[in-house]
Amino acid sequence: MIIGVPKEIKNNENRIAATPSGVSELTKRGHTVYVQTNGGLGSGFTDEEYVKAGAEILPTIEAVYEKAEMIMKVKEPIEPEYELIREDQLLFTYFHFASYEPLTHAMIKNKSVCLAYETVESPDRKLPLLIPMSEVAGRMSVQEGAKWLEKPMQGRGILLGGVPGVRPAKVMVLGGGIVGTQAAKMAAGMGADVTIMDINLNRLRELDDIMPANVNTFYSSEYNIRQMLGRVDLIIGGVLIPGAKAPKLITRDMLKDMRPGTVMVDVAVDQGGCFETTKPTTHQDPVYVIDDVVHYCVANMPGAVPYTSTLALTNATLPYAIQLAEKGWVKACQDSKELALGLNVIKGDVVYEAVAEAFDLPYVPVEKHLG
Secondary structure, three states: OEEEEOOOOOOOOOOOOOOHHHHHHHHOOOOEEEEEOOOOHHHOOOHHHHHHOOOEEEOOHHHHHHHOOEEEOOOOOOHHHHOOOOOOOEEEEOOOHHHOHHHHHHHHHHOOEEEEHHHOOOOOOOOOOOHHHHHHHHHHHHHHHHHHOOHHHOOOOOOOOOEOOEOOOEEEEEOOOHHHHHHHHHHHHOOOEEEEEEOOHHHHHHHHHHOOOOEEEEEOOHHHHHHHHOOOOEEEEOOOOOOOOOOOOEOHHHHHHOOOOOEEEEHHHHHOOOEOOOOOEOOOOOEEEEOOEEEEOEOOHHHHOHHHHHHHHHHHHHHHHHHHHHHHHHHHHHHOHHHHOOEEEEOOEEOOHHHHHHOOOOEOOOHHHHO
16 A cells, blocks of 8 residues: 655644654555655654655655555644545544534545544544543643643642642542543642542542542532532543544633633643633644633644654554555455444545534445445
């Protein structure tokens, strides 16, 4: 198969979809890999390293899209890329369709095959291609939240871990999944007073067993969230429904119950966000303030640590990319239900139900295309 790895063009996105090591695993199996010039520099990988791994370097993003049968990316295509995508071309990347209708319609129009990292699902209901970036984002959420709590950054002016004789900051983590668990571990390690909220009692029991003493669990409900708001300093939103929009757990009217300088970090922003006041921001301009509450809603948080993120992402995506390259997407998805669940849009048909529901589009069962 001919595989293309373009340079990411989203704002401050320095990751790349494949490391030289990943490229080597593909080329040694006889596949052709085209990498765009300087595509890996942001992650610390040079063109020379890719050439040594067997890749061919192309000068422009247009050339990569023109030659490739499968495009491997990190982030969803953005508007300048829409016209580069060909009918029947396979795109293997994060899409998060349910949060952005224009992208969905653009992929329907160009009749490409869209296989989304975030909906590939293993038999144990885990999301193996979302986990590594969720781990990065969960840990980063506390790192960023601690920074924006500083007074010069418009926060409350509170040190996350406190000092002897001064109580630490209170952190509320919404969601006990990968993001929430990693956020709680980081916040607890810095000495904060942490509460994880979730609606899954079994998960709360597990967290209660494994977390340190400064982490408490609390059942998530609107009433319980409102009870907490006036006492917390940092709120981490980490709630995910695979392929669908995130639920709005913090509404606009709740902001008045928070103290000025409270910081909210919405890790679910790629899926529309779990705060009603969420709007996507960038690393260049990461925050905005509403009702004296600081909102950090960067849509590609792991892009700020691209070396770590690119290695972690390739570790997870490579086995699936090999299957797609070796068998073609139809046979690979027939043989692997995990990969089949990643299919969202195929040749103009929306084949992932949550995406169809999000925009009231016709839903076509994936079996139509898999036979």
